[in-house]
Amino acid sequence: MPTIDQISETVFRDTINRAVQDVFKTMLGRTAVLHTASDVANADGTPWEHPVQIDGQQVVGTVGFIGDISGLIYLYLTVDFANEIAGYMLSMSSSELTDSGHEVVNDAVGELTNMTVGTFKNQLADKGFPCRLTIPSILRGSNFSIEPVSSATRRIYRFSIGPSVLVIDLLMKTGD
Amino acid sequence: MRYKILTVDDSKTVRIIVKKAFKSFDCEIIEASNGVEGLAAASKEKPDLILLDITMPVMDGVEMLTKIKASHELKSIPVIMLTAEGGRDNVLKIAKIGVRDYIVKPFKEEVLVEKCGRVISLKPLTDGPIKTKSVFDPAIILVVEDKPAIITQIQDGLKHTPWKVHGVHNPADAIEFCNRTPPDAIIISLTLPEEASIPLFRQIRQNVKSKYTPIFGLVIKTDLALQQQGQQVGFSHILTKPIDNAELEARIAKAMNLDTSQRYFMVDGDVFVMRLPAVTNAPVISEMLGYLKSKVAEAVDSGIVKAVIDLHELKGITPEIIKLLIQAMATCKDLALQFTLVGNSQIISECKSSEDTRNWQFHDSLADAKASFAKGSPITPQPAGAA
Numbered sequence: 168m169p170t171i172d173q174i175s176e177t178v179f180r181d182t183i184n185r186a187v188q189d190v191f192k193t194m195l196g197r198t199a200v201l202h203t204a205s206d207v208a209n210a211d212g213t214p215w216e217h218p219v220q221i222d223g224q225q226v227v228g229t230v231g232f233i234g235d236i237s238g239l240i241y242l243y244l245t246v247d248f249a250n251e252i253a254g255y256m257l258s259m260s261s262s263e264l265t266d267s268g269h270e271v272v273n274d275a276v277g278e279l280t281n282m283t284v285g286t287f288k289n290q291l292a293d294k295g296f297p298c299r300l301t302i303p304s305i306l307r308g309s310n311f312s313i314e315p316v317s318s319a320t321r322r323i324y325r326f327s328i329g330p331s332v333l334v335i336d337l338l339m340k341t342g343d
Numbered sequence: 344m345r346y347k348i349l350t351v352d353d354s355k356t357v358r359i360i361v362k363k364a365f366k367s368f369d370c371e372i373i374e375a376s377n378g379v380e381g382l383a384a385a386s387k388e389k390p391d392l393i394l395l396d397i398t399m400p401v402m403d404g405v406e407m408l409t410k411i412k413a414s415h416e417l418k419s420i421p422v423i424m425l426t427a428e429g430g431r432d433n434v435l436k437i438a439k440i441g442v443r444d445y446i447v448k449p450f451k452e453e454v455l456v457e458k459c460g461r462v463i464s465l466k467p468l469t470d471g472p473i474k475t476k477s478v479f480d481p482a483i484i485l486v487v488e489d490k491p492a493i494i495t496q497i498q499d500g501l502k503h504t505p506w507k508v509h510g511v512h513n514p515a516d517a518i519e520f521c522n523r524t525p526p527d528a529i530i531i532s533l534t535l536p537e538e539a540s541i542p543l544f545r546q547i548r549q550n551v552k553s554k555y556t557p558i559f560g561l562v563i564k565t566d567l568a569l570q571q572q573g574q575q576v577g578f579s580h581i582l583t584k585p586i587d588n589a590e591l592e593a594r595i596a597k598a599m600n601l602d603t604s605q606r607y608f609m610v611d612g613d614v615f616v617m618r619l620p621a622v623t624n625a626p627v628i629s630e631m632l633g634y635l636k637s638k639v640a641e642a643v644d645s646g647i648v649k650a651v652i653d654l655h656e657l658k659g660i661t662p663e664i665i666k667l668l669i670q671a672m673a674t675c676k677d678l679a680l681q682f683t684l685v686g687n688s689q690i691i692s693e694c695k696s697s698e699d700t701r702n703w704q705f706h707d708s709l710a711d712a713k714a715s716f717a718k719g720s721p722i723t724p725q726p727a728g729a730a
Contacts, residue, residue: 193449257359271355278354281398282448285427289447292430300398300428302353 174294176322183324183335186286190279195255197328205323226272227306227313228280232288234298238339240284241313242276248331249276269307277303283335346370346463349390351381351407352425353399357448361394361425364452368465368551378402382410385417391463394455397426397437405437412441421462425450460551467552477602482506482527484595487517487543488561489535493584497530500588506595514543525552528595530582533562533569541576548577557598561586593626607631608638614713615642615650615680617671619657619664628667636674643678650675650682651712654705657686660693665700672724684724685712 184201191199226249228242244252253275254264264271281303288298306313315321315338324335348370350361358374365372373388375381377399385393393411397404404426411417421443429447438445444458459465476482484506486494494510501508509526511517514535520526529547533540540560547553557580560573564583573581579598582591596603607630609616617638620627642650652671657664675682686694686705694700703724706712 190449193451253356256356258363274354275356278356281354281427285429285448289427289429289433292433297430297432302398302400 174291174296178294179322179337180324182290183287183322183337185290186283187324187326187333187335189286190282191328191333194279194282195252199326199328199333201324201326203323203325205321224309225307225311226276228276228303229306230277230280230284230303231301232284232298233301234292234296236288236291236296236298236339238319238337240280240287240338241334241336242280242283243334243336244276245331246307248328248333251331252276252279273305273307277305346392346465347373347388347390348392348394348459348463349373349375349381349384349388350394350425351375351378351384351399351404352394352396353377354396357396357425360452361455364455365459365465367468368456369468370463370465378404378407378410381407382417385411385420390420392459393420393422394425394459395422395442397424397428405440408437408440408442423458423462425455456551460554461549464554465551466555476599477605478596479505479605480601482599482601483524484508484528484530485517485520485526486510486530487512487514487535487540488530488532489513490532493532493561493586496586497591500586500591501595504592514539514546517543518546521547521550521553526556527599528557528559529553530559530561531578533560533566533573533581541572544576544578557595559594559598589622603630604634604638608634610642610645610647611651611709612713613647613649614716615639615647616653616709617650618653619667621656621658623657623661623664623667625663628663631667632670635671639671639674639678639680643680648679648681649713649716650680651709652682652684653709653712654684654686654690655708657690660690660697660700665697669699681716683712683715685709 180201187199187201191197224246226244226246229239231237231239249272250261250264253259253272254261256275256279257271259267259271281300285300288300292298313336318341319338320341322337324337326333326335346369348365350358350372352358353376362372373384373390375384379402381393381395384390395404395408404424408422411420411422422441423444423446424437424442425446425448427448434445443462446455446458456465482505484501486497486508488494488510489512491510491512498508498510509520511520531540531544535543544558547556547558558578560570560578560581562569562573562581562583564585570581570583580594582594606620607618609618639650652668672682684703684705685708691705694703706715
């Protein structure tokens with residue numbers, strides 16, 4: 168059975184890049200451009216710096232994958248971009264979204280996260296790492312950071328989608 | 344029959360997208376947010392198709408699918424998986440339980456509709472059950488013909504209609520056009536290069552948007568074998584070259600189920616007018632007879648008591664036209680509608696020379712006829728050729 172160590176950084180980057188491109192093009196008709204990709208950061212006990220750098224109110228979608236490889240992926244978006252995405256996917260105006268409350272936007276971001284993580288893990292499954300998705304969840308707020316446990320590796324990918332920013336935070340359980 | 348589609352997904356967003364995708368089709372969308380709700384909805388509603396997610400709380404899609412297949416009552420309902428859970432092994436494992444198709448998210452609405460359209464016969468929603476399109480409404484006619492002269496000929500032949508005739512020269516452009524702007528009728532040359540006509544016909548028929556669009560074959564009059572082949576394949580009608588423009592227009596109007604009555608019957612102020620066109624041939628007479636009683640009744644019902652039978656455009660009288668006129672007069676009489684005739688010198692002269700029509704008297708114009716009602720002295724001929 169292949170191990171996670173055999174997956175190169177290039178494969179991780181290409182796989183997440185393809186997943187983001189595919190989902191944003193298909194569901195939103197938008198082109199995502201990968202700007203920066205962090206090197207893998209191994210947990211060595213030193214504290215994490217807050218790497219996401221999205222200003223203001225954020226909506227963060229997360230979906231996990233469990234199986235021969237396990238991990239979590241977070242999608243960080245600004246509230247404005249999250250509202251824009253929900254409006255497009257559901258054909259709703261901004262006033263309709265406001266009237267509907269957070270629940271509608273949360274659900275849309277959750278589904279977009281589900282699709283992105285699904286596309287990512289399906290490619291890894293076809294490379295010999297079968298795993299299953301978990302149910303999405305959403306965090307909202309500002310000026311917060313999400314820290315992994317020490318046994319995880321972390322990769323950060325920053326995309327621009329038109330004038331908006333999307334940050335992908337990929338946390339994976341190490342192969343021990 | 345209105346189809347029912349059950350969408351089982353814990354994401355409200357996906358359920359809304361599914362609803363949106365099918366909003367222009369005659370089907371009902373039923374929603375459930377997990378496998379337990381999905382099974383209950385399937386038992387109650389007996390849907391014609393189930394769209395099923397996998398990762399859901401309470402009961403996931405694989406468990407629900409297994410229960411459906413174990414149920415005598417539900418196992419025949421086709422299931423299409425709509426899920427972010429892809430991967431070859433996963434898909435194969437679920438396909439073995441028994442699914443009609445497998446759509447991996449993200450998905451385009453068109454792909455969803457197209458795949459569902461292969462399982463159930465989706466019909467586009469009409470504008471409404473009562474409103475019928477008229478010959479005076481705009482329509483889009485697509486002509487697929489590699490010979491530009493024929494396209495021009497059809498465009499010229501139909502330029503007096505409100506229809507827009509678009510010509511394309513090959514199947515790829517035709518498919519692209521159909522996807523972008525679904526036409527109201529399509530004419531395909533049966534002699535496209537590389538025998539592409541019939542595969543193109545089939546491809547257009549497979550697209551849910553153009554599944555019910557009338558498609559005409561176009562072929563030279565003498566090529567009987569190709570005409571027969573086109574009929575067997577299922578073309579709505581085979582048109583022949585040289586093109587008879589009047590026939591072409593009539594065939595298209597009929598195939599599009601257009602209301603042509605306004606060509607012959609109209610209300611002008613407080614007068615009901617039945618107008619015979621210059622060329623009133625057998626198909627026109629048949630069309631007019633089809634509308635006659637209902638149109639006269641409609642006029643009377645709306646409070647009209649005066650009618651003019653207007654022959655001023657007519658170029659000549661035939662026994663069939665006389666029969667039509669006699670029937671029109673009888674219908675007016677039955678419904679107590681005052682009526683009178685308008686004719687040109689040629690028609691008046693021809694009527695004078697025929698036994699059945701020699702006593703018919705005419706006004707010179709519609710204005711004269713209308714004025715005669717005002718004076719209380721319309722010239723009312725006796726129907727059924729009575730002197």
